[in-house]
Amino acid sequence: MDHNDAPSAEMRRPPPNDPLALDDASVDRLLSGAGAPPGYAGVARLLAAAVAPPTPEELAGQAAVLAELRAVTRDRRDAAPARPPRPRRRRAGLAVVVVVGAMATGGVAAATGHLPAPVREAARSVLGPAEAATSPGPAQSAAPGTATTGSGGAGPGGSATTVAPGPRTDRAAAGPAARSALEELCQAYQEGNDGEQGGKLDATAFKKLAAVAGGDDRVEAFCEELLAADAKAKGPKEPKPKDPPDDPDQGQGGPPTSIGPPTSPGGSGQSNSSPPAEPSASNTPAMNDGASRVGGR
């Protein structure tokens, strides 16, 4: 059994008739594994066991949380190009189909000569869905050859006005065909982006793309997002929404000195002076190297 015969000056005197009475200093020593007051050797051993080094079982399951991290990080990156929040409308998905379909049936047909093969294929691939969709019609009126790029505005005439705009369209609702058509358009756009005007993607196709993306100036970001999102295979499912507590103890950037005596029991120097643990799974950081000493037998 350990005796603590050097009581600090500031500690409160325990009542002399109580053999198990504790003062604050003794409690701190006990909790940190630095020593057990009379009558507390068993408690000291128990606390030492409570902070014994981690077991392999306790360190299983890292893969799951890393998958979560990947998913969240990816979501965050996708959302990174700051855009004003737009309402997410289910109709948007339909609109995508309509626009791309319209491009296939109308405008693009006239401009086919300018279109690279992928875009033509893309157009073809969405013919079905587009016709099935109840088109509001105006898509057809988009004058094929006359629209010019760079005419600006998120709402070019014709089909664009019928589009519930926004890059955050519910792409899943657009169906795989329309989605891949958009991807093709985007690829064509990106490939031709640094070529001369109208290089890879002609004015009309660009306009359609702009309409879906929500504006000429959004095409780039839209395509980046779309292609990036689809390049990465389906990630883990969206985790259920849960907000961590809002105020994460802001501004506690103080000195990393005081993890508190309880963290480094036994005075083994494990906590503060330990070399940086390698991030390898085999190197399991001990919670308390000095655990076995704490009881101080």
Place this chain on the structure above:
Amino acid sequence: MIGPEFPAVLAAAAAGDEDAFGRLWRDLQPRLLRYFAVAAPPAADDLASETWLGVVRGLDRFQGGEPAFRAWVFTIARHEVLDLRRRAARRAAEDLPVNGIVEQAAPDDPAADAIEGFSTRAALAEVATLPADQAEAIVLRVVAGLEVQRVAEIMGKRPGTVRVLTHRGLRRLAERLGGANGGFRRVV
């Protein structure tokens, strides 16, 4: 504990670096599991997962040093416990079986513990027999390694109250365990 490298590790983890995040995880996951082993034993794994979900989602907004980070993680952890208790209470009120909170498990084999010393599990189970506040105060101080002030914030109590809870819990353990030879004298 990660130490001086913590700010760099945290920043990397917040940016999605898996090695860095793994270090945070390996440091805190065992502590979380042990906290839950006392606060909500049967649900420890689930609650730990939920806690990390909260950590992952809030990581890029967190600011502070390592002690603050620990306190933040355990704040989330405690919310999980409270949520679980609320759900359990609701189920109980609806007269359905309660899955979340079960009576505390008894230590495995007290006789063996007396001879060989405690296993971690037995030690936590013993702490878990204390009144909930006392057990929580002790575990947050010892296992989570938090100072009184932070424990008080996490538990929503005054520091003085946390001290009293800790004293009482330790004392109760001492009465049960005895001190002379460190044995584990409880008869089951």
